[in-house]
Amino acid sequence: MIVCRELIDFLLDYLHDDLAADIRADFEKHMRLCPPCLVFLNTYRKTMSMTQDLRLSDIPEEVKQNLREFLSQRVIKA
């Protein structure tokens, strides 16, 4: 049986599906019996998804325009 400290060490490998089968079984067993660890896993996951939401899919138009001007002076005419 693994303890909470080990479980937290294994979180990344668990979520990346990188744990050996026996450790994974222990991990899941611990998770069923330990509500604080389950909450910890949930909040770890939420942290990941909120971080993912910080990705920008586009550049602000002004930044794009500045980049074009910068490059046309420094590169394209060079």
Place this chain on the structure above:
Amino acid sequence: MPETDRELLARIRTGDANAFEQLVERYGSRVYSTALRLTGNPQDAEEVLQDVFLTVHSKLKDLKSDTAFPSWLYRVTVNSANMKMRRDRRERALLAEEAGVQFDEHGFLLHSHAIRDWLLDEADAVLKHEAQAILAGAIAELDEKYRNVLVLCDIEGLPVKEAAEILEVSLAAAKSRLHRARLFLRHKLDDYFSERNRKWGKAG
């Protein structure tokens, strides 16, 4: 069919300015998004963006294989952002103790230090906006070795293996840093949600 990177890069090497503009169009937002999260502020991100494409233009001929272009571009972006951040001599955080996880002598989570789930209502725009600002600020607080791998994997969505190659560290080191960075951010968000629940009198 859209032009492949390889075709585009070949045209750039012949001095085709139009091809270079297309490359900027194709990869600009990826570079900017990465730079913004690495530096934590739009002004620095804009300077990194300009610096990166200047470097790309001058160093493209040194690139050994065009299939490696996206990874190489990330490496150039990370290096440029790191240079900028090193000039900013703020004290950077990240020690295991700061990840906010406490255990008893047997390695069990300390239950007195109640771990509560976050009442994260996705529909609450104000809450979401505030939490995102907390998160972006916490990322900028991270020491660069943690920040780099976190931005590449959890924001840009690269596999840890690819991030490890870009950052020239072992896979084990990249995984360990990513995990610690996530623990640090989780802790910061946990503080925020606990404080908020306390203020609004909601049990978490």
